[in-house]
Amino acid sequence: MAKYKFKFESILRIKEVLEKKTKEEISIINLEIENLKKQKEFLIQERNKVLSKMTEQMLKVSDYQSIKMYDNHLEQELIHIEKKIVEAYKTLEKKQKELIEKKKEVKSFEILKENDKENFLIEEKRRELKTLNEIAIRNFDGDK
Template sequence: MSKFKFKFESVKNVKEAFEKKAQKELAQIDLFISKHEDIKQKLIDEINELRKSAYKRKMNISELQFLGGYDSVLRQQVDMQTEVIKQLEKKRAKKIEEVIVKSKEKKMLNQLEETHKENFIKEENSIEMKYFDEIAVQNFNKVKK
């Protein structure tokens, strides 16, 4: 019995490599989103701490103006982080679609390989049965003589 060799094995390997690459890129995007969300949360926490400290002590006008300016800068940074996160979420959605497509392509090739393997095994069994039938006929003819 000969060994099964899938004729599209190289295509299958390339599709698997593309899928793994897309999954790594998706994981990287998720990591970026997480980092930017952490940065955004730290900025929000800093704004809250700034407000608490401003209410606890007496300040002159210049200090209040400085804190007000600092507060607005922090809010702008929060808005920038929010925008970056939105863009990364869009990228993530596109990458998820890409991973799904690549997974489907790989799955189709796996199914094709299974079908080819089943057909190969059926063909091999058929050849083997013909061989055994021929031996049985020859043995029967020898016994008959």
């Protein structure tokens, strides 16, 4: 009996590796989003501290200006982080669409492999039956 070998096995393996790589990229993007959200939360808390300090205490004008500059800096950082979060979500969405396509490709090759293997087994069975028939005919002719 011949051993089955899928003629597109190497392509299937490459597609599976690419699918796995895309999943890893999605995980990295999700981690990046979580880190950005933590940074955003920290900046919001820091800004709230600064704002409460500005309103609760009597400050010298120079101190007030310094704190106000720091608050403006925090606000700019917050805007920057929010932009990065939006970009990360866009990248994530793109990668998720890419993953769906890669999964479809892998699935189609797996189906192709299953069908090819079924055809191989049917053909193998047909050859085996043909050989058995030939042996039976030879034996029958030999008995006469």
